[in-house]
Amino acid sequence: QKEVEQNSGPLSVPEGAIASLNCTYSDRGSQSFFWYRQYSGKSPELIMSIYSNGDKEDGRFTAQLNKASQYVSLLIRDSQPSDSATYLCAVTNNAGNMLTFGGGTRLMVKP
Amino acid sequence: DTGVSQDPRHKITKRGQNVTFRCDPISEHNRLYWYRQTLGQGPEFLTYFQNEAQLEKSRLLSDRFSAERPKGSFSTLEIQRTEQGDSAMYLCASSSTGLAVAKNIQYFGAGTRLSVL
Numbered sequence: 604q605k606e607v608e609q610n611s612g613p614l615s616v617p618e619g620a621i622a623s624l625n626c627t628y629s630d631r632g633s634q635s636f637f638w639y640r641q642y643s644g645k646s647p648e649l650i651m652s653i654y655s656n657g658d659k660e661d662g663r664f665t666a667q668l669n670k671a672s673q674y675v676s677l678l679i680r681d682s683q684p685s686d687s688a689t690y691l692c693a694v695t696n697n698a699g700n701m702l703t704f705g706g707g708t709r710l711m712v713k714p
Numbered sequence: 715d716t717g718v719s720q721d722p723r724h725k726i727t728k729r730g731q732n733v734t735f736r737c738d739p740i741s742e743h744n745r746l747y748w749y750r751q752t753l754g755q756g757p758e759f760l761t762y763f764q765n766e767a768q769l770e771k772s773r774l775l776s777d778r779f780s781a782e783r784p785k786g787s788f789s790t791l792e793i794q795r796t797e798q799g800d801s802a803m804y805l806c807a808s809s810s811t812g813l814a815v816a817k818n819i820q821y822f823g824a825g826t827r828l829s830v831l
Contacts, residue, residue: 646822701747702820
C-alpha cells in the first residue's frame with residue numbers, strides 16, 4: 604500500500620467549474636500537508652500548505668484536512684484552462700524532513 | 715534569481731558513464747533535499763542535508779549514488795556507472811529551519827533531466 608494515494612485521473616472539468624482533488628495518507632503521525640502543481644516537463648510549484656484540521660483558503664484554492672480520516676483535499680474554484688496540470692499531494696513525517704508524495708492527479712480544464 | 719538553481723537542465727549519457735549534478739539552494743535555506751521523479755509518478759525522496767551534514771538517505775539511494783554538500787551551500791549528486799533505470803528527473807529542493815520544523819516548506823528547482831542511453 605502506497606503511503607500517499609491519489610486518483611491519477613485525468614479529472615476533466617469545464618471552465619468556471621469547481622475542481623475537487625483528493626488525497627489519503629497512511630501515516631497517522633504526519634504533521635504537514637502540501638499541494639504542489641506541476642506542469643508537464645516542469646518542477647513542482649507549491650500552491651497550498653495546511654497543518655491543522657479544517658479549511659484553509661487562498662484565492663481560488665481551498666485546502667481541507669481531516670486527520671481523523673487521514674484525508675486531504677484541494678478545491679479549485681472558477682477553474683481556468685491554465686489550471687490544467689498535475690496536482691501532487693505531499694506529507695511530511697514526524698521529524699518534518701522528507702516529503703512523501705502521491706502519484707499526482709492530472710486535471711484538465713476544458714474551455 | 716533567488717530561487718533554487720540546478721545545473722545542468724538536461725544530461726544525456728551512455729550507460730556506464732558517471733554523471734554529476736549541481737544544486738544551489740535559496741541562499742538563506744539551511745536544508746537541501748534531493749528527489750527523483752520518473753514519468754507519471756510523484757517525486758521520491760533520495761537524501762537531505764542540514765547545513766553540511768547528510769542526515770537521511772533513502773534505501774532507494776544505491777551505492778552508485780553519492781551526494782555532498784561540503785560547505786553547507788551548494789550540493790552535488792553523483793551517479794556512478796549509470797544504468798538505463800537511472801533515467802529520470804532529479805529534483806533539488808531547499809527549506810529553512812528558521813520556521814518551525816513541522817512547517818518544512820520545500821521549494822523546488824527546475825530539475826535535471828537525465829537520459830541514459
